[in-house]
Amino acid sequence: MPIQVSLNIAEDPAVTVSPATENVNEGNQTIEWEIASQQPAFTFVGVAFLSTTSPFEAPTFQGGSKMSVREFNNNSGIDYPYVIMVNLNGIDYCSVPSSALEGNPGGTPIIHNN
Numbered sequence: 001m002p003i004q005v006s007l008n009i010a011e012d013p014a015v016t017v018s019p020a021t022e023n024v025n026e027g028n029q030t031i032e033w034e035i036a037s038q039q040p041a042f043t044f045v046g047v048a049f050l051s052t053t054s055p056f057e058a059p060t061f062q063g064g065s066k067m068s069v070r071e072f073n074n075n076s077g078i079d080y081p082y083v084i085m086v087n088l089n090g091i092d093y094c095s096v097p098s099s100a101l102e103g104n105p106g107g108t109p110i111i112h113n114n
């Protein structure tokens with residue numbers, strides 16, 4: 001099931017995902033994000049993985065309402081924090097809370113390899 005992405009520009013962060021931690025099995029697979037129901041008509045801009053090494057390919061987009069990446073990871077027990085970026089009416093929003101600018105990346109979504 002794709003990860004559900006929501007946008008609320010009155011919140012911090014404006015972009016949230018559900019589930020916040022996506023558990024995946026080790027091995028080659030595709031991870032997908034889609035716009036959650038009852039959301040404004042935003043489009044996906046991209047995803048950035050925050051780890052120094054990333055087993056993920058560049059994202060592919062499906063009409064702006066879905067995004068996916070291929071993962072090539074044969075290691076278990078590893079967390080890959082990431083940032084989702086979307087655009088609404090020419091303005092980019094992301095899943096980074098303002099507290100991250102102060103060195104606290106709390107709330108960052110994670111892909112966890114089981």
